Amino acid sequence: MTEFSRVMRDFTSVLPALTFRPPKDAEKKSLGRLFQETAQRYGDKSAILFEGRELNWGEFNALVNRFAHALKGQGVKRGDCVGLLMENRIEMLACFFALAKLGAATGLINTSLKGRSLVHCINITNSTKCIVGEELIESIAEVKEELPLADNDFIWVRDQALNKPTGEQSAAPAWAVDVVASLASMLTENLPETLEITAGEKACYILTSGTTGLPKAALILHRRYLSAAEPYSRIAFRAKQTDRIYICLPLYHFTGLGPGVGTSLYSGASIFLRRRFSASNFWPEVKEHQTTLFVYVGELCRYLAMQKESPDEVNNPIKTMVGNGLRPDVWDVFRKRFKIPRISEMYGSSEGNAIFINLLNKDKTIGTTSAKILLVKYDFDADEMIRDKKGRLVEVKKGEPGVLLMKIDDRFKFDGYNDKKASSSKVMTGVRKKNDRWFNTGDVIKQIDVGFSLGLAHYEFVDRLGDTFRWRSENVSTNEVGEILNGNAQVEIANVYGVQIPEVEGRAGMAAITLKSGLEFDPVEFSTYVMNEMPAYARPVFVRIQPAAETTVTFKLFKANLRKQSYNLSEIDDVVYVLKPKSTCYEVLDNDFYQSIISGQHGY
Known part of the structure; x- marks a missing residue:
């Protein structure tokens, strides 16, 4: 086939979706309605496979309805927002769809957040309740008293993976409601209110990577989600009901929830769901479960490219991959080594208005x-x-x-x-x-x-741009990281920016800090502070001790020279500290480790 013929074929196949217009705000179209219409259309077809458990669309819809009726019984109603803190699993999606059917928005919380970061996420969305998975109950227990929620506002969902082989079931804490215990008695019929929800109502909040515990809540209306589902499914994936999508990205991010789950809802394709990404298990699972579609972020793909060749990668069934951040060198690996026929890189953001x-x-x-x-x-x-x-x-x-x-x-x-x-x-x-x-x-x-x-x-x-960079698949705000570092007892002012590390996607955080008068840098105290106050992806990898901060004439912190000099020991006289992989304490960056970084042998 000539290039002209291929392009014409591709363009013709996606032309209807290119002219697709989102539903108007007053139309009675919603995420919950789309889910149950898809379930009705493909009732006995596979919907989701997770840790050896498989549900068809009819069974999945029945489970979602049980959760919806249970949550309704707990007082959740149309217009509410409910925080959801749970790892990737069937129950996480069931709760998400159940809330959508009720007309309640879901506040999707990053599962790595703790402390004030977690409190902020629940508060910023005005959540009236919080659904928490058993696997993350300790995170809520630590901050429960800081939240404006009563005991019966916490809804606990058992995680079967944590229960004993003997069949002994774990129990919810006294301050949380166990909805799973009552699921068997709940109705499996669709809820009448689902058909009344309009496209202009709130579907969920994607809590953007605030890095320091200060995320912003990006509003996703039903209109927005529905208008993304069709192009992702028809233009990017070209999905069919017979396809199966491999999803290992966290579902609190829009990349997994939108292109991945949205494509399944639109096309009826089944989902192979993983709690988290595993490079060593990826190709064996792709082959075993015959997953034909794959949702990615660039860093994940680089890990796969770095793996030793596997017999399972040969003649693998993946025909299309959709995601963002795939760098040119890794792109070549997926084309030539893994023989992926179609790579639909996309660009967009949780809060953005177009893709x-x-x-x-x-x-x-x-x-x-x-x-x-x-x-x-x-x-x-x-x-x-x-x-x-x-x-x-x-x-x-x-x-x-x-x-x-x-x-x-x-x-x-x-x-x-x-x-x-x-x-x-x-x-x-x-x-x-x-x-x-x-x-x-x-x-x-x-x-x-x-x-x-x-x-x-x-x-x-x-x-x-300089105020935001990407690290570990998270958006890192330099201003927010700087504000937290400025709260440290040693720091007079912190100037944060992103720097490149060879063979690693995105940029690592680096902070040039000026110490308070008369102090010498105490790396142990500083490290303890950073470990306690920030998620792992927000912690600066490098810390440069500056005698004085550089500012513009309007007293704005000057970043340009700092970015250029980076952590290059031959260009700067200041002492630089580094947080080595798997370490919890900063130490002086010496020439040996610097050479390992620039040679790509660093372990990041």
């Missing part, structure tokens, strides 16, 4: 979008967008990297965060016309030449 999809299966591109966009010039040293003499933003030339702005209109709406101030900070007005509105992604992309593409412009992701 890019590599619908024509071109190499090393995030693809194209039907939204109106602008790429504008950015002064990375001054940390601001460049304007002309008339104050207008300057667009980059074709092929040059620029900050991505996406037009907000009736088709590509911006729902924002639960925090109106945070939402306003992401919107720019009067960019091209008076009162026009644009979503500022904070990301840098560039247009690239991919050959024949029917005139559809294709783009490549370049990087995130």
